[in-house]
Amino acid sequence: MTALEERILNVIERNSRVGIQELAILLGTEEIEVANALKKMEEDGVICGYHTMIDWDKTGIEKVTAIIEVRVTPQRGQGFESVAERIYRYPEVDTVYLVSGGYDLMIILEGKTLKEVAGFVSSKLSTLDTVISTATHFILKKYKDHGTIMEKKVEDRREKVTA
Amino acid sequence: MEKKILSEKIVGIKPSGIRKFFDVVSEMPEAISLGVGEPDFDTPWHIRDEGIWSLEQGRTFYTSNSGLKELRQEIANYLHRKQGIDYDPIREILITVGGSEAIDLMFRAMVNEGDEVLIPQPSYVSYEPCAILADAKPVIIDLKEENEFRLTAQELEDAITERSKILVLPFPNNPTGSIMDRKDLEAVAEVIIKHDLYVLSDEIYAELTYSGEHVSIASLPGMQERTILVNGFSKAYAMTGWRLGYACGPAWIMDQMTKIHQFAIMCAPTTSQYAAVEALRNGDEDVAAMRESYNERRRFVVHTLREMGLPCFEPLGAFYVFPCIREFGMTSDEFATRLLQEEKVAIVPGTAFGDSGEGFLRISYAYSLENLKEALGRLRCFVEKLRA
Numbered sequence A: 001m002t003a004l005e006e007r008i009l010n011v012i013e014r015n016s017r018v019g020i021q022e023l024a025i026l027l028g029t030e031e032i033e034v035a036n037a038l039k040k041m042e043e044d045g046v047i048c049g050y051h052t053m054i055d056w057d058k059t060g061i062e063k064v065t066a067i068i069e070v071r072v073t074p075q076r077g078q079g080f081e082s083v084a085e086r087i088y089r090y091p092e093v094d095t096v097y098l099v100s101g102g103y104d105l106m107i108i109l110e111g112k113t114l115k116e117v118a119g120f121v122s123s124k125l126s127t128l129d130t131v132i133s134t135a136t137h138f139i140l141k142k143y144k145d146h147g148t149i150m151e152k153k154v155e156d157r158r159e160k161v162t163a
Numbered sequence B: 001m002e003k004k005i006l007s008e009k010i011v012g013i014k015p016s017g018i019r020k021f022f023d024v025v026s027e028m029p030e031a032i033s034l035g036v037g038e039p040d041f042d043t044p045w046h047i048r049d050e051g052i053w054s055l056e057q058g059r060t061f062y063t064s065n066s067g068l069k070e071l072r073q074e075i076a077n078y079l080h081r082k083q084g085i086d087y088d089p090i091r092e093i094l095i096t097v098g099g100s101e102a103i104d105l106m107f108r109a110m111v112n113e114g115d116e117v118l119i120p121q122p123s124y125v126s127y128e129p130c131a132i133l134a135d136a137k138p139v140i141i142d143l144k145e146e147n148e149f150r151l152t153a154q155e156l157e158d159a160i161t162e163r164s165k166i167l168v169l170p171f172p173n174n175p176t177g178s179i180m181d182r183k184d185l186e187a188v189a190e191v192i193i194k195h196d197l198y199v200l201s202d203e204i205y206a207e208l209t210y211s212g213e214h215v216s217i218a219s220l221p222g223m224q225e226r227t228i229l230v231n232g233f234s235k236a237y238a239m240t241g242w243r244l245g246y247a248c249g250p251a252w253i254m255d256q257m258t259k260i261h262q263f264a265i266m267c268a269p270t271t272s273q274y275a276a277v278e279a280l281r282n283g284d285e286d287v288a289a290m291r292e293s294y295n296e297r298r299r300f301v302v303h304t305l306r307e308m309g310l311p312c313f314e315p316l317g318a319f320y321v322f323p324c325i326r327e328f329g330m331t332s333d334e335f336a337t338r339l340l341q342e343e344k345v346a347i348v349p350g351t352a353f354g355d356s357g358e359g360f361l362r363i364s365y366a367y368s369l370e371n372l373k374e375a376l377g378r379l380r381c382f383v384e385k386l387r388a
Helices: A003-014 A020-027 A031-043 A081-088 A114-125 B017-026 B045-056 B069-083 B098-110 B127-133 B153-159 B182-194 B251-264 B270-282 B284-307 B332-343 B369-387
Strands: A064-072 A093-098 A105-111 A131-138 B093-096 B116-121 B137-142 B164-169 B198-202 B227-232 B245-248 B361-364
Touching: A003 A020, A003 A031, A003 B284, A020 A031, A020 B284, A064 A114, A081 A093, A081 A105, A105 A114, A114 A131, B017 B332, B045 B270, B069 B093, B069 B245, B069 B270, B093 B098, B093 B251, B098 B127, B098 B164, B098 B198, B098 B227, B098 B245, B098 B251, B116 B127, B116 B153, B127 B137, B137 B153, B153 B182, B245 B251, B284 B369, B332 B361, B332 B369
Parallel strands: B116 B137, B116 B164, B164 B198, B198 B227
Antiparallel strands: A064 A105, A064 A131, A093 A105, B093 B245, B227 B245
16 A cells, blocks of 8 residues: 555545545645556455445435344354355345454344334344344434534634634 | 823734734625634544543642643653654743743743844734833844745844844744745854844744654754744644643743743643643644645645636645735735625735735635635636736
């Protein structure tokens, strides 16, 4: 990882819409340097996508998000890989992490309704042979996500002119 | 004889140009501003948290006059690690109410009536009035654009008389964004030593330089014993409202400054001092992140100004750009006033920082990129309208 690559990541992690031209200005370098670095990081899988943060609560469109703790039996020769793969192949599964602590996999799941999420857990997840137990936490409110505070609009509280 | 109720000295001092402009801007709540002299970041949470914790712990009493011992020790460590300068935290460091208080203290501690204080301008608004209040005669050195508003040895030499006593060295500079590197400082230090001057080195923007580390004049040979180094927490840690700064210098000067501080102020705010200990112990990463962010904006603003044909030298410190607007045949004041009225953008005229700021504007980039884009877009419209 070069210094320029790291600085590019720091900027676009906050705002992925900053274009190549503007990145070059902000970082004091040439557009071609930025373009090459971006391309390389995309190819290497360092940059995995350019998603948008959406607060669905403000849209009126129903969405339910749940965090599910899953305890599983690791498979011989495979560890957690095969069971994780079986789970992440479901499109409704947003995130799968292998974690340390009291359980093994942490899954983040998005569904339209509570019932839909519950249905997935009971009919698909829990029925996998390797799954020992699950605990589902429905998200009631997002205060902060990916470093962004959801509720408050940041306003400039400074005086307009100071020395 | 008529009795003069108010002090003639203070009545004779004109209010700062910032104040005047502020009054105009406050009539126009819809205006967007590039006019502030303070960071747009909130104080990092761990620093605020430490302030809150100190209150919860009931640390609500005076500290010693000079300030918390642990804070002075942290400042000594910081200056050692950053500048390679060693100060005795007990006798050579004083915690003040912002860097501003330290400026006032030094003048009052050292000036006898008629002593001359050399003040390079454009610079921060309070040196001249504070010098006058201390019965000094302020001697203005007009800095020049062709030198990127750095102070040259020749300019200093030319301003010196038998009464010259203190040189104010305000770098990195508000409002120009200019810095003085080691070479510049060495040239000036030679003149300072030759004429036995003392230096008020206002280094409040020391953490905000964009071409390598700031160099303090106090770190040059023979200079520490004739320098009062002023710094604080406002700019580096985004702590303007906490009002906390410090002065470091020879004990025999600090003793007198401490006396004034003791009688006028008592001690700097206790809560702020506890927060500042945390800032110095664990704040390096915050400072680095903010510096990087300012640097991005700085490049963006300089690029955009040049793109619209407004000449500006590359400012390497603080968070200001100082473009030249002479081509429009207006004073800075007229330009700023019309810009405000016609495009609703508040930018401070260079003359608020001294006559030599005529023909320039101080653009602050302590704003989000979105805000900068909007404001500079309006400035571009205005400039194109004037040229049409």
